[in-house]
Each structure stands twice: as structure tokens, then as C-alpha cells.
Amino acid sequence: MKRVSLDVGGGGRLMREFIAGRILPAFGNPILSELADSGLLPGGLAFTTDSYVVDPLFFPGGDIGTLAVNGTVNDLVVSGAEPRYLSFALILEEGLEWEVLDRVLRSVRKAAKAAGVRIVTGDTKVVRQGQGDKIFINTAGIGRSLARPRSGRIRPGDEIILTGALGDHTLAVMMARGEFGLSTKVRSDCAPLLFLLPLWKRGALWMRDVTRGGLATVLFELAENLPHPVLVDEDRIPLSRAVRGASDLLGIDPLYMACEGKAVIVAPKGRAGEFLRAIRRHPLGRKAEIIGRVQEKVGRPGELLLQTAAGGLRLLEPLTSELLPRIC
Amino acid sequence: MKELRDPKAIARLLADIRDRARRLPDRPRLMEVCGTHTMSLFRHGLTPRLAEAGVEMVSGPGCPVCITPDGLHEAAIDLAAGIEDLTLATFGDMTRVPTRKGSLQTAVPAAGSRIRIVYSPEEALAEAEREPGRQVVFYGVGFETTIPAIAYVVKRAARARLRNFSVLPALWLVPPALKAVLDSDEVAVTGFIYPGHVSAVIGVEPYAFVARDYGVPGAVAGFEPGDILLAVRSVLDQSLEGRPRVALEYGRAIRPEGNPTARAVMEEVCAPFDAEWRGLGRIPRSGLRFRAKFARLDAAKKFGLSIKVKGKPLAGCRCGDVLRGVIRPQGCPLFGTKCSPDSPLGPCMVSYEGACLVHYKYGRRERKGP
Amino acid sequence: MCLAVPAKITRLEPSGLGTVDYIGTEVKANFSLVPQAKPGDWVIIHAGFAISVMDAQEARETLRLFRELAESS
Numbered sequence: 001m002k003r004v005s006l007d008v009g010g011g012g013r014l015m016r017e018f019i020a021g022r023i024l025p026a027f028g029n030p031i032l033s034e035l036a037d038s039g040l041l042p043g044g045l046a047f048t049t050d051s052y053v054v055d056p057l058f059f060p061g062g063d064i065g066t067l068a069v070n071g072t073v074n075d076l077v078v079s080g081a082e083p084r085y086l087s088f089a090l091i092l093e094e095g096l097e098w099e100v101l102d103r104v105l106r107s108v109r110k111a112a113k114a115a116g117v118r119i120v121t122g123d124t125k126v127v128r129q130g131q132g133d134k135i136f137i138n139t140a141g142i143g144r145s146l147a148r149p150r151s152g153r154i155r156p157g158d159e160i161i162l163t164g165a166l167g168d169h170t171l172a173v174m175m176a177r178g179e180f181g182l183s184t185k186v187r188s189d190c191a192p193l194l195f196l197l198p199l200w201k202r203g204a205l206w207m208r209d210v211t212r213g214g215l216a217t218v219l220f221e222l223a224e225n226l227p228h229p230v231l232v233d234e235d236r237i238p239l240s241r242a243v244r245g246a247s248d249l250l251g252i253d254p255l256y257m258a259c260e261g262k263a264v265i266v267a268p269k270g271r272a273g274e275f276l277r278a279i280r281r282h283p284l285g286r287k288a289e290i291i292g293r294v295q296e297k298v299g300r301p302g303e304l305l306l307q308t309a310a311g312g313l314r315l316l317e318p319l320t321s322e323l324l325p326r327i328c
Numbered sequence: 329m330k331e332l333r334d335p336k337a338i339a340r341l342l343a344d345i346r347d348r349a350r351r352l353p354d355r356p357r358l359m360e361v362c363g364t365h366t367m368s369l370f371r372h373g374l375t376p377r378l379a380e381a382g383v384e385m386v387s388g389p390g391c392p393v394c395i396t397p398d399g400l401h402e403a404a405i406d407l408a409a410g411i412e413d414l415t416l417a418t419f420g421d422m423t424r425v426p427t428r429k430g431s432l433q434t435a436v437p438a439a440g441s442r443i444r445i446v447y448s449p450e451e452a453l454a455e456a457e458r459e460p461g462r463q464v465v466f467y468g469v470g471f472e473t474t475i476p477a478i479a480y481v482v483k484r485a486a487r488a489r490l491r492n493f494s495v496l497p498a499l500w501l502v503p504p505a506l507k508a509v510l511d512s513d514e515v516a517v518t519g520f521i522y523p524g525h526v527s528a529v530i531g532v533e534p535y536a537f538v539a540r541d542y543g544v545p546g547a548v549a550g551f552e553p554g555d556i557l558l559a560v561r562s563v564l565d566q567s568l569e570g571r572p573r574v575a576l577e578y579g580r581a582i583r584p585e586g587n588p589t590a591r592a593v594m595e596e597v598c599a600p601f602d603a604e605w606r607g608l609g610r611i612p613r614s615g616l617r618f619r620a621k622f623a624r625l626d627a628a629k630k631f632g633l634s635i636k637v638k639g640k641p642l643a644g645c646r647c648g649d650v651l652r653g654v655i656r657p658q659g660c661p662l663f664g665t666k667c668s669p670d671s672p673l674g675p676c677m678v679s680y681e682g683a684c685l686v687h688y689k690y691g692r693r694e695r696k697g698p
Numbered sequence: 699m700c701l702a703v704p705a706k707i708t709r710l711e712p713s714g715l716g717t718v719d720y721i722g723t724e725v726k727a728n729f730s731l732v733p734q735a736k737p738g739d740w741v742i743i744h745a746g747f748a749i750s751v752m753d754a755q756e757a758r759e760t761l762r763l764f765r766e767l768a769e770s771s
Contacts, residue, residue, distance in 0.1 A: 334768045
């Protein structure tokens with residue numbers, strides 16, 4: 001293929017190949033090569049960036065502004081850092097109504113306040129009508145490292161916690177697009193994951209937020225670098241009724257649906273119960289579950305396995321391409 | 329209906345199946361015709377458990393995206409890329425099928441044109457009604473489950489005398505494909521799992537010839553793991569009794585006589601012809617096209633498309649053999665290497681029900697080999 | 699080929715259009731292919747069309763069968 005396809009931005013294998021094949025050769029270094037959610041800098045700082053191009057701009061439970069703050073905040077949290085400062089860059093399309101922009105800015109302010117971060121620098125560009133799509137936002141974030149993720153210390157017996165139900169954000173955006181003649185009460189789960197920060201000091205080994213690519217992709221990234229297989233229990237994975245229904249109707253697998261306020265955490269052996277109780281004390285973590293573990297009995301190193309609700313066993317693969325609705 | 333996924337019920341059915349398979353002289357080899365059955369078997373991890381219980385499952389040609397020849401896909405691409413202010417609406421799977429002209433997803437539409445994924449053909453019709461200045465073409469692919477819906481929409485468009493709506497049809501019939509598989513003698517199939525929702529429309533009678541003329545047992549199955557295993561057990565019982573027939577194991581959703589209203593719409597709008605299938609070649613009276621009265625709604629005629637249905641598959645692609653059940657996906661030398669979900673060389677790796685994609689996503693732990 | 703789900707009819711207009719509920723999600727549906735369907739019936743929905751009306755008695759029997767299978771396991 002001579003040109004960039006949509007899948008390169010989809011969060012799946014093509015994107016990883018792009019990064020490995022073009023980005024790292026261009027300017028790789030030890031910090032970047034970790035390919036973690038944030039770059040961990042010497043001196044105890046973490047640094048991350050994300051761009052936001054969601055369509056539509058507003059959806060139940062959030063908008064591009066709340067995403068722009070919480071997405072970047074969460075990349076810092078799951079990297080072991082306490083978020084402190086954000087940059088805020090706008091690319092606006094000529095002709096955008098001021099009222100729309102003001103609404104987004106209000107959301108940004110509210111989200112930044114809730115997340116305890118300050119916006120300290122930014123930029124504004126305006127492109128001709130037709131050369132953008134209303135608003136694109138980029139935020140970069142700086143945080144103070146509380147602990148470093150230690151995936152090298154993960155051993156059989158360590159358990160995996162998911163902080164809540166999957167897929168609400170993807171479904172909320174699909175509903176807001178008015179697609180498919182479906183309607184359901186769902187709100188994006190977009191939220192800051194600050195309540196997970198104390199777990200780092202308690203000994204959490206690894207965290208990732210469950211965004212593009214969904215749970216399966218995130219767990220695959222964990223499993224492929226471990227010397228022991230990972231086993232997940234399908235029955236334990238929380239799903240809202242709305243996501244269950246829409247995914248059956250459209251043929252989309254909830255394990256690949258993006259969230260914007262959920263994380264997976266690897267807890268050291270014997271401590272998962274304690275971690276789970278701490279998470280469930282917070283309103284955003286009430287539906288948290290221990291969904292799996294690193295183990296040695298079933299499977300081979302590097303494998304991510306799913307124990308199905310019907311009692312079978314199968315491999316979980318990462319997302320390879322954009323989700324599409326099935327038909328028949 | 330979580331009872332149909334209960335692990336204890338599943339274990340009991342597998343035990344029953346193991347017991348019956350043991351008592352049969354030859355290892356049973358059952359073909360599940362429908363791509364959604366293939367998907368369900370793998371998603372729930374059933375295929376290895378069936379193999380352990382002594383039953384081998386072979387995937388049949390039940391993926392409409394897979395068996396539609398490249399020429400039709402390329403015609404859809406030509407429409408979107410060549411005509412301005414046109415909407416090409418289709419089901420999601422179709423947009424990723426690779427052809428020599430790329431796929432619908434990567435095709436660059438003409439000025440003002442777009443490719444739109446829909447869940448129902450009515451969404452395409454609604455767009456045509458809303459925007460009389462645009463041409464809307466629905467690229468309609470399906471078996472008898474979907475054909476009535478497409479036929480209904482064609483009928484409504486004809487009645488409304490819509491000038492800007494048409495359908496590019498790729499409509500396939502299951503029973504003739506079953507006959508072609510049985511006649512080809514390449515695959516020793518000892519039983520069939522019939523497609524549950526196709527049967528909602530056509531009933532069970534169209535499969536009767538399989539038992540009567542070929543002596544092969546079969547059962548119509550639903551899509552929960554329990555449904556499929558119930559059907560497998562029934563097929564093995566038929567083999568043990570020496571009484572092949574068409575058992576209905578999805579009675580909660582299917583009437584034995586099917587849906588006469590749906591069939592009537594199909595018959596009113598469509599007529600059978602000898603269609604060319606990817607992999608299976610020409611099969612008599614196996615495809616449907618629109619009758620003369622509805623010819624104005626056939627996009628191929630409307631836009632003067634010349635559609636090449638006989639063509640060479642892309643570079644070494646063996647989807648045809650996979651579709652006929654001659655080889656398993658792992659038996660194709662390109663599987664997992666040159667051909668993968670990110671860079672599919674054939675539709676079996678593209679469609680969510682394509683045997684190769686399903687095997688790639690869920691089945692790679694199983695034995696390699698044809 | 700057969701992606702379809704069982705859903706309950708929540709609205710059925712004389713035009714043949716309406717909605718179904720599938721575990722809390724409401725879907726627009728066309729009932730023209732099942733003229734015998736009534737509000738409250740369960741149907742099989744495929745590509746926005748109801749293609750079959752479900753049989754409540756058979757459904758109950760299937761559930762009973764599976765409960766027995768689970769118990770006997």
C-alpha cells in the first residue's frame with residue numbers, strides 16, 4: 001500500500017507496525033522505545049501527548065473537551081504519575097460557531113478542575129473551511145512520577161483487575177452519530193482515573209487504560225511481553241446491558257470496544273482482594289472485578305487466553321482493524 | 329437465554345456426543361454451512377472440544393461476502409469511484425473485501441460521493457427519499473435470510489417510482505450450494521448443520537433432498553453453543569439409527585414451513601439464474617436477479633456495468649478451496665503469513681464470518697495442517 | 699450469514715413499522731414480512747426486518763431441556 005489508510009490510526013496492529021516501522025527508526029531512543037502510555041523522564045517526570053478528533057463533538061456523557069483532558073490525564077495515571085500540567089492546542093475549522101467552541105472550552109475547564117491539572121500553555125490555528133473538521137485538539141501532559149510500572153516483576157499468581165464495564169464510550173459515540181436505527185440509554189464513561197494513583201504506592205505492577213482497541217488489545221500488549229500466559233475469565237468481565245444488547249445486534253465484540261474511563265491493573269499475588277476493595281470504594285470503580293491472572297498451568301508464554309462462558313478455551317487476539325458492524 | 333451457554337449443559341451434550349461418535353464406524357465429519365455458526369463455534373471455544381469428543385467440523389460456503397466474485401465487488405468500487413454525488417450503501421463486511429482495485433474502504437470516491445455502512449437496506453432507501461438529487465445504490469449481498477428484506481425495499485422503491493435508488497444485487501441460494509458440495513465428491517461430509525435463520529425464511533423442505541437423495545443426515549440449528557451441540561447430537565443419532573432426515577432443532581424460532589410472506593416477496597421481485605460462485609463455479613439456479621418489472625432498479629443495468637464474474641483469484645488465494653471445505657484455513661500456504669486480517673488477500677480473511685478470519689482470531693491454538 | 703437476534707416488539711404501527719426491545723436497546727424494525735405479529739410478541743430481527751415470530755411454548759421447552767441437561771451433568 002502506497003498511502004496511509006484509516007486503520008493506521010485505529011489503535012491495532014497496523015498502527016503498531018507503523019510506529020515500529022517508521023517512527024522508531026526515525027527518532028527512537030530508550031525512552032520512546034518503551035512505547036508506554038507516557039515517556040518516563042529522568043528526574044521523576046512523566047510526559048505524554050494525545051490528539052482528539054472525535055466525531056461528533058458532543059455525545060451523552062461527554063464531549064471532545066472532556067476527552068482531551070481525561071485522556072491525557074489517564075495516560076499519566078497509568079504510567080505511575082500524578083498529573084500536574086497540560087498544554088492545549090486547537091486546530092479550528094473556519095466557520096465554526098463560537099457557541100460550539102465556548103461549550104467545549106467550558107467542558108475543558110470543568111474537566112481540568114476535576115482532575116486537578118492546570119493548562120499552562122497552548123496554541124491556536126485556524127484552517128480554511130473544508131480543510132479540517134470543526135475542532136481538533138491536542139493536549140500534552142506532565143506529571144510527577146510516584147512509581148514506575150514494573151512489568152518485569154510480574155509472576156504467576158499475579159491477578160488482573162478491570163475497573164468497570166466495557167464499551168460504554170464506543171456505544172455512546174455510535175448513538176450520537178444516529179447510526180443504525182438503535183437507541184439505548186448509554187453515557188460515555190469518560191472520567192479521570194486519579195483514584196487509582198494510591199495503588200502505585202501499594203505495589204501495583206502495571207496499569208493501562210482501556211481505550212482504542214479495547215480490553216483484548218490492552219491485555220495482548222501485556223501478555224506478549226510476559227514469560228507466562230495470561231488467562232481471562234469471560235464470565236467475570238462486566239458489561240452494561242446497553243453494550244451487551246448493541247454488540248449482539250451489530251455483531252461487534254465488546255472486548256474490542258473503547259472506553260475512556262476504565263483501566264486494567266496487575267496486582268501482586270495475594271493483594272488483588274485488597275486492591276479490589278480500594279477500587280470499589282470509589283464511585284467510578286463500583287463494578288470493578290478480578291477478571292484474570294498470570295499463570296502457568298494453561299497455555300504457552302506470550303499467550304492471552306479466554307475461558308469462555310460456555311466452558312471452552314480460546315486465544316484472544318488484538319484488534320487488527322477498525323470495528324465494523326456485521327450484517328449477515 | 330443463558331441456559332443455552334450453561335457450562336454444565338454444554339458438558340453434558342459433549343458427553344452425549346462423545347458417546348455417539350464412539351459407536352459410529354467412521355469419524356463423523358459435519359459441515360456447518362452458515363458463517364455465523366462457524367463464528368459461534370469458535371467464539372465459544374467449541375471446535376476443539378468437539379474434536380476431542382470425536383467430531384470434526386468443516387466450514388461450508390455460508391459466507392455471502394466470501395462467495396461473491398471479485399467482479400461484483402469491483403463493480404461497486406467503480407460506481408463509487410466513477411460517478412459523482414453517489415452514495416454506495418452496503419453492509420460493513422463488504423467494504424473490506426480486497427480486489428485488484430483495492431477495497432471499498434480504500435477506494436477514493438468521486439467528487440461528492442461516499443461509501444456508507446448501513447445495518448438495514450431501508451436506511452439506503454431513506455437516504456434516496458431524503459435527497460432526490462443524489463443517486464443511492466445499495467450493494468445488497470445475502471442469502472435467503474437477507475433477500476426478502478432487499479426485495480421488499482426494491483418493491484417499495486418501484487412503487488414510489490424513485491428515480492435515484494437502485495440495488496446492485498449479489499443474492500445467493502443455499503440449497504443449490506449444498507447440492508454442489510455433495511456432487512463435487514471432494515469432501516466426505518457425514519452430516520450437515522443447516523443455517524437457522526435462512527431456514528426461518530425457507531423452512532426445512534428445501535433440505536429434504538439431502539437426506540432423500542444422498543442419504544446424509546442434517547439438523548437445523550440455532551446459534552447459541554447449546555443450540556449447535558443439540559443439532560450435532562441429533563445428526564449423530566440419525567447416523568446411528570440409519571434414518572437420515574432434516575431435524576428441526578431450533579423450533580422456538582423456526583416454523584417447519586418457513587415464512588411464506590417473506591418467500592412471496594422474494595418470488596415477486598426475483599427470479600433464479602445460473603450464478604457463478606467464487607470457489608464453486610457455476611451452479612444452476614443458485615442466484616437471484618430482479619424480474620423484468622423491477623429491472624429499472626438493478627444498478628448494473630441502470631449504470632451499464634459490465635460485470636466479470638469469472639476471474640482469477642488474487643495471487644495464490646485459496647478461498648475457493650476453503651469455501652468448499654477441501655482445505656481448512658491452515659491448509660492454505662498464505663494463511664497467517666502473507667494473508668492476515670490486516671492484509672487480507674481474499675474475502676475469507678475479511679468477513680467476520682469468513683472461515684479464515686475466524687480461524688485466525690480464535691483457532692490458532694489448534695492443530696496446523698489441511 | 700444469519701446475524702439475527704430475538705427481540706420483543708414494543709411498538710407496531712399499522713404501516714408495518716415499529717420498534718423492538720433487545721435487552722434494553724430499542725431498535726427500529728420493519729414487520730411487513732411477519733403480518734401475523736402482534737405487540738408483545740418476540741421476533742427474530744435481521745438487518746432491520748422481523749423475519750420470524752418466536753414460539754413461546756417452544757422457547758419454554760428449550761429452556762427446560764437445558765436446565766435438565768445442566769442438572770444431569
